[in-house]
Amino acid sequence: MKNNTTRYVLVSEPIVQRCLDDIRARALNGTTVWSCEIKPYKKKRSLAQNNLYWMWVGIIADDLGYMEPEDIHEELAKIFLPPHFYTGLDKEQHERRMSTTALHVREFTDYLNRVEMWAATEFNIRLPHPMDYDEAMGR
Numbered sequence: 001m002k003n004n005t006t007r008y009v010l011v012s013e014p015i016v017q018r019c020l021d022d023i024r025a026r027a028l029n030g031t032t033v034w035s036c037e038i039k040p041y042k043k044k045r046s047l048a049q050n051n052l053y054w055m056w057v058g059i060i061a062d063d064l065g066y067m068e069p070e071d072i073h074e075e076l077a078k079i080f081l082p083p084h085f086y087t088g089l090d091k092e093q094h095e096r097r098m099s100t101t102a103l104h105v106r107e108f109t110d111y112l113n114r115v116e117m118w119a120a121t122e123f124n125i126r127l128p129h130p131m132d133y134d135e136a137m138g139r
Contacts, residue, residue, distance in 0.1 A: 004032075009041050045100070045108035048130075053100070053112060056119070056127045063125050073100075080114050 008019040026034050057069045057076070067075075077097045088094045103111060119125040 010038075043105050045103050045105055049105070049108050049112065052130065053108075053115070056112075056115060059127060060119055060123070060125060063123065076115055076118075079118065080111055 006022060008015055008022075010016050010019065023034075023036060026032070054069065057072045061067050061069045061072045064072075077100065081098045081100070083095045083097060085093055085095055100108065100111065116127050119127050
């Protein structure tokens with residue numbers, strides 16, 4: 001990892017031991033001051049979720065016919081992700097949306113559910129699921 005950072009997901013005693021050994025080795029080398037942070041592990045959204053989302057965004061864009069997938073993505077973020085307000089260098093209030101890449105698996109699942117419901121209720125667009133393709137292909 002960058003900046004001499006090593007990440008450990010502490011799921012077993014041997015991994016905890018390796019982490020502690022690494023902390024001891026680095027902390028005792030005397031040349032660098034280190035920091036250590038322990039926090040609950042949360043898995044980022046999965047590749048399958050990401051692929052499904054971008055498939056849906058493409059379907060919505062095609063169905064509406066006047067927007068690019070990236071524009072649909074931006075609009076969905078405005079609708080479904082909470083805003084963050086900050087004071088800019090110009091001393092004015094600005095609004096920024098959380099990125100979908102920052103969502104964890106459960107949060108992204110909730111986001112996908114909201115997108116699916118929105119597409120169905122606002123535009124009568126039925127978004128497919130991978131199992132729909134499996135059924136259509138006789139799998």
